[in-house]
Amino acid sequence: MRTRRTLINMAYALGSSLLLLLLGLVTRRLLVYNFGTQISTASQVVSQLFNFFSIAEFGVGSVISYRLYEQIAARNEEKISKYMSMYKWAYRAVGLAIAVLALLGAAALPWIMPDVPLSTGYTVYALNVVSTLCSYFLVTRRLMYTCTQQGYLCTRIDFCFNVLTSLAKIAVSLWFPNYVLYFSVAIVCNVCANLVIARRFRKDFPYVREAKVSLRDFRELGIFHDLRYYLVHRLSNTIYGSSDTIVTARMGGSAMTTRLGNYTNISTSATDLGNKIMDSFAAAIGNIVYDKSAAANDHDKRVFWGMDLFSYLFASFVATAYFCLFQPFMEAWMGPDWLLPLSFVLVFCLNEYVGWNHRILGSYRAVLGHFEQDQWFMVASAAVNLILSFALFPAFDITGALAATVAAHCIMWAGRIRVVFRQYMRGSMGHYLRIQALHAVTLAACMGLTWAACRAVPLGGWLGLAPRAVIVCLLPNLLNLAFYGWSSDAAYLREYAARIVRKRRDRT
Known part of the structure; x- marks a missing residue:
């Protein structure tokens, strides 16, 4: 069963990611040539800033997921439900924390992007706030699909909405060149994808029910102990992944940042493809270790x-x-x-x-x-x-x-x-x-x-x-x-x- 699910995950990942890679190349070129380097730089920098704000997640997803592997192997439905409820409430708290960090971080935009107009930077920033918060309040059900090696089910749904997003961005770039509309279509499609997954979740995992959780549950399960240490990992990974773009925007300007973004856009798409392949093995590794x-x-x-x-x-x-x-x-x-x-x-x-x-x-x-x-x-x-x-x-x-x-x-x-x-x-x-x-x-x-x-x-x-x-x-x-x-x-x-x-x- 592990081998079969690993292969299914990999097949869906390869097929969907290759097409999305091609569409991503088209949308990136249109973004740079139709909207200019300032819009492109604002998009890149704001995206990396929100990677920094995601430190507020404290790695709660990773900490709960490695505990969830153990309960899935033991078929303990009560604890699975408990962990999933904890995951949901933790992410709601994280969403609120990121909203506060976003308000505080807005003051840094003029320093980080000195050659980007403030109105442009803050508009792109506001759109990213909406996109990020929607994700944190809607994304939690995906964890069970990942831990049970059924991520391909989410990949199917994401693929459809990602193709729709890319086609809509192409249409906006060519016929309605408005960058607010360009970034907004991604938000709408992402929300719709998560709502579809939420509806399917109730059918695929009927035994996962809402469980009452409290701070005492988090303490008794040692979650706070793990999060205290994992925060260091989260912070370091975030700095590693985001510093190049922010340093370049501050010290090199929007033209160099856009050049960097062209390279990272390709590598991000290729990395997403590679991640889907490697992630197909990740859940199997978790099951091997805890079995x-x-x-x-x-x-x-x-x-x-x-x-x-x-x-x-x-x-x-x-x-x-x-x-x-x-x-x-x-x-x-x-x-x-x-x-x-x-x-x-x-x-x-x-x-x-x-x-x-x-x-x-x-x-x-x-x-x-x-x-x-x-x-x-x-x-x-x-x-x-x-x-x-x-x-x-x-x-x-x-x-x-x-x-x-x-x-x-x-x-x-x-x-x-x-x-x-x-x-x-x-x-x-x-x-x-x-x-x-x-x-x-x-x-x-x-x-x-x-x-x-x-x-x-x-x-x-x-x-x-x-x-x-x-x-x-x-x-x-x-x-x-x-x-x-x-x-x-x-x-x-x-x-x-x-x-x-x-x-x-x-x-x-």
């Missing part, structure tokens, strides 16, 4: 090492693809005037590699709890990111700010290694570090050889992208197959794939 004892047995260790290899293969392919295709794609999509330096692309690829390479490790870390064990790593990550971003930007522009993000990301990774190999994969840290050193060497080979092959393509523009894409799809994967195809971890992945094929054949 068994706290420490991994031999089979669970095989699963971990196999999934870790998959994470590296995915990361090396993504980093190589960005390195070889980002600049020619950007030139064909937006034009040569919108390019950032190749040094930025290289650092960007390293950051993407770090993130995807330990994504499976991060999924294990998320379901294990014990957030106090790596809290100081997260504090160091946030401090390094902020200090280095402002220190390096004057000399290296956006490349320096992104280099600070890479350093912070590595510190975060080190903390996750500490928790997983202390709580679950005990005694295996040295093996993991040796594998990562080997991965770094093979990554350099994949990126270097694929870059050289792509440079040999004489064509430019859209025509040159097709042969380069073929090279990127084949060469790094063939190199990784040569490096790792003989390993026991690859053998596990082959066995896993064979089981999937057999199950598909048996059903047909």
Whole structure:
């Protein structure tokens, strides 16, 4: 059942995200060319500001979700209902807290965006307030779908409304060029999607009922203890994800911020696609951990090492693809005037590699709890990111700010290694570090050889992208197959794939 649901989640994720990626490219180009860099910058900066305000969520979703995995495995319907009611009331409190933070944070807009008119900045800001608060008051039912590996049901609904949103944005950009209307259609469609999911929730989970909860329930279940430590994680992750845009808007202006936004728009869409693939495994990992004892047995260790290899293969392919295709794609999509330096692309690829390479490790870390064990790593990550971003930007522009993000990301990774190999994969840290050193060497080979092959393509523009894409799809994967195809971890992945094929054949 886990394998089947993982495959269904992945299939729906791939299909929907690919189409949304294409629509997102169209809407981004229309936003930049039809509304200008000031509107684009205001949208990017305000979005990142609200990421900061989401610190008020305190990580309550993650804390309750890893407890919910345990109760779903035990089939304890009473506690499932209790946790879901706690989740709902916690998010209502979070929504009110974010409303207060939004009122206070409005004063920072003139300092962060000095070259954006105040009326434009505050209008976009107000629209984001509405959008964010609607999400916090309506989104809570999605947690059960995620924890029971039925996220594809939400993906179906989201896909329909996201396509509608993109088509409406395209229509507004072309025929009714009003940025208020442009951003408003997204709010309406998001609210409608959450209302449809809420209606379906009552049918799919009839045993989840409203339960009476109090502050005493939160204290007795240790939620406040976990939230106290998880707040550090939440703050650090928020600074990591949002600082580049805010620092660039303050120190580089709207033109550079828009250029950065063009690159991050592509990477965000691609990351959403990758997240859907990786999230398909996340719930299965939670069930594996809580179906068994706290420490991994031999089979669970095989699963971990196999999934870790998959994470590296995915990361090396993504980093190589960005390195070889980002600049020619950007030139064909937006034009040569919108390019950032190749040094930025290289650092960007390293950051993407770090993130995807330990994504499976991060999924294990998320379901294990014990957030106090790596809290100081997260504090160091946030401090390094902020200090280095402002220190390096004057000399290296956006490349320096992104280099600070890479350093912070590595510190975060080190903390996750500490928790997983202390709580679950005990005694295996040295093996993991040796594998990562080997991965770094093979990554350099994949990126270097694929870059050289792509440079040999004489064509430019859209025509040159097709042969380069073929090279990127084949060469790094063939190199990784040569490096790792003989390993026991690859053998596990082959066995896993064979089981999937057999199950598909048996059903047909």
